[in-house]
Amino acid sequence: MGETIEKVSIIISKGSLEGVYPGLIMANGARAEGIEANLFFTFFGLDAIHKDRLEHLKVAAVGNPGMHMASLVGVLPGMSAIATHMMEKKMEEHDIPGVPEFMEMIGDTGCRLYACKASVDLFGFTKDDFIDQVEDVITVGEFYGEAAGGQIIFT
């Protein structure tokens, strides 16, 4: 057997549905492989752990070439909601859990969740705004301390 990865720290910096899922899947997949995992939510990524917002993450309908749709169409009212609905339906068909269930599952796997202090201060949040799985609000320096000895992935 060759080299193995022992620890990953994944940064989630975006608050769109497609911006959040890759980091969640990578963190959960790491734990399933027995790899230690940290998740660090920064900037709009904080929406993914915000109690009132995590259920309402949306797919970006504008400025998203992956949608294969003219941005002019994307600006129409409700387009983002339609795109999100379609994506969520597809995910359900493939048995991919929604963000709230995903967060609960990830917490249960032993992955540690952190919020970025600079962003929390910037948006005027407090730790109470976040789901229980969030262990702490930490500085970037503390994040590097937590990530020490492992790989860092920015999403």
Place this chain on the structure above:
Amino acid sequence: MTTDTIAGTAVELDNEGFLANPAQWTEQMAVELARREGIDPLTERHWEVIRFMRQQYEDTGSGPNVRMLAKTSGIPIKELYQLFPKGPAKTAAKVAGIPKPRGCI
């Protein structure tokens, strides 16, 4: 592939240490495979998971991922990770002598 002797029987293992031929598996092998994964002794709760993985493999042709394992066995994810800290579905599959479950969730 490597050849190894587990619980007195010569078996083929793949490069991640999974039994190449699940039909060769015995409960005595599970004890030794678990020890190699740092699990010693196997408790009744471990056995519950191992037998469940084995049954799922026999019924469906593959072992479940962690989420499905928790959903269908009724053993919570948190407890599964306490029983098998190095990844419940992966480790339990290895100990149960079945192929590594594939899938991203």
